[in-house]
Amino acid sequence: MTDIRLILDSIREKTERLVHKNRVLDTENRELIQKINDLEKSLNLQRETIKDLEEKNKLLKIAHSIDSETDDKKELKLKINEFIREIDKTMSLLND
Numbered sequence: 001m002t003d004i005r006l007i008l009d010s011i012r013e014k015t016e017r018l019v020h021k022n023r024v025l026d027t028e029n030r031e032l033i034q035k036i037n038d039l040e041k042s043l044n045l046q047r048e049t050i051k052d053l054e055e056k057n058k059l060l061k062i063a064h065s066i067d068s069e070t071d072d073k074k075e076l077k078l079k080i081n082e083f084i085r086e087i088d089k090t091m092s093l094l095n096d
Contacts, residue, residue: 048094056087 063080 045094049091052087052091052094056084059084059087 059080063077063084
Protein backbone atom coordinates (compact mmCIF):
# COMPACT_ATOMS: atom_id res chain seq x y z
CA MET A 1 0.00 0.00 0.00
CA THR A 2 2.85 2.33 0.78
CA ASP A 3 4.32 1.78 -2.65
CA ILE A 4 1.07 2.84 -4.27
CA ARG A 5 1.00 5.99 -2.11
CA LEU A 6 4.55 6.85 -3.10
CA ILE A 7 3.71 6.35 -6.76
CA LEU A 8 0.57 8.46 -6.44
CA ASP A 9 2.44 11.20 -4.60
CA SER A 10 5.09 11.17 -7.29
CA ILE A 11 2.48 11.41 -10.02
CA ARG A 12 0.70 14.24 -8.19
CA GLU A 13 3.96 16.14 -7.72
CA LYS A 14 4.92 15.73 -11.37
CA THR A 15 1.44 16.81 -12.44
CA GLU A 16 1.65 19.93 -10.29
CA ARG A 17 5.03 20.80 -11.78
CA LEU A 18 3.63 20.33 -15.29
CA VAL A 19 0.61 22.49 -14.53
CA HIS A 20 2.88 25.22 -13.15
CA LYS A 21 5.20 25.02 -16.13
CA ASN A 22 2.19 25.16 -18.45
CA ARG A 23 0.96 28.36 -16.74
CA VAL A 24 4.39 29.95 -17.01
CA LEU A 25 4.66 29.05 -20.69
CA ASP A 26 1.13 30.28 -21.36
CA THR A 27 1.95 33.65 -19.77
CA GLU A 28 5.17 33.89 -21.73
CA ASN A 29 3.32 33.01 -24.94
CA ARG A 30 0.74 35.78 -24.37
CA GLU A 31 3.54 38.29 -23.70
CA LEU A 32 5.34 37.27 -26.88
CA ILE A 33 2.16 37.54 -28.94
CA GLN A 34 1.63 41.06 -27.57
CA LYS A 35 5.22 41.97 -28.36
CA ILE A 36 4.79 40.68 -31.93
CA ASN A 37 1.64 42.77 -32.33
CA ASP A 38 3.41 45.87 -31.02
CA LEU A 39 6.36 45.31 -33.33
CA GLU A 40 4.06 44.82 -36.32
CA LYS A 41 2.31 48.12 -35.54
CA SER A 42 5.66 49.85 -35.22
CA LEU A 43 6.86 48.32 -38.48
CA ASN A 44 3.72 49.45 -40.32
CA LEU A 45 4.12 52.97 -38.95
CA GLN A 46 7.76 53.04 -40.05
CA ARG A 47 6.79 51.81 -43.51
CA GLU A 48 4.24 54.61 -43.79
CA THR A 49 6.81 57.14 -42.61
CA ILE A 50 9.31 55.87 -45.19
CA LYS A 51 6.67 56.06 -47.90
CA ASP A 52 5.83 59.65 -46.92
CA LEU A 53 9.49 60.63 -46.77
CA GLU A 54 10.14 59.11 -50.19
CA GLU A 55 7.21 61.09 -51.58
CA LYS A 56 8.49 64.25 -49.91
CA ASN A 57 11.96 63.62 -51.32
CA LYS A 58 10.50 63.14 -54.79
CA LEU A 59 8.57 66.40 -54.51
CA LEU A 60 11.63 68.23 -53.23
CA LYS A 61 13.66 67.03 -56.18
CA ILE A 62 10.95 68.28 -58.53
CA ALA A 63 10.78 71.61 -56.69
CA HIS A 64 14.54 72.11 -56.91
CA SER A 65 14.60 71.30 -60.58
CA ILE A 66 12.05 73.97 -61.41
CA ASP A 67 13.42 77.32 -62.45
CA SER A 68 11.47 80.03 -60.66
CA GLU A 69 11.60 82.56 -63.53
CA THR A 70 8.09 82.06 -64.94
CA ASP A 71 4.76 82.47 -63.16
CA ASP A 72 3.60 78.93 -63.99
CA LYS A 73 6.71 77.47 -62.44
CA LYS A 74 6.32 79.66 -59.36
CA GLU A 75 2.74 78.49 -58.99
CA LEU A 76 3.82 74.88 -59.39
CA LYS A 77 6.55 75.35 -56.81
CA LEU A 78 4.02 76.82 -54.36
CA LYS A 79 1.68 73.87 -54.95
CA ILE A 80 4.51 71.41 -54.33
CA ASN A 81 5.43 73.20 -51.10
CA GLU A 82 1.78 72.95 -50.06
CA PHE A 83 1.88 69.19 -50.68
CA ILE A 84 5.02 68.93 -48.59
CA ARG A 85 3.36 70.76 -45.70
CA GLU A 86 0.40 68.37 -45.94
CA ILE A 87 2.75 65.40 -45.84
CA ASP A 88 4.49 66.88 -42.79
CA LYS A 89 1.12 67.29 -41.06
CA THR A 90 0.22 63.69 -41.87
CA MET A 91 3.53 62.42 -40.51
CA SER A 92 3.04 64.50 -37.38
CA LEU A 93 -0.38 62.94 -36.84
CA LEU A 94 1.03 59.46 -37.38
CA ASN A 95 3.74 60.05 -34.82
CA ASP A 96 1.23 61.18 -32.21
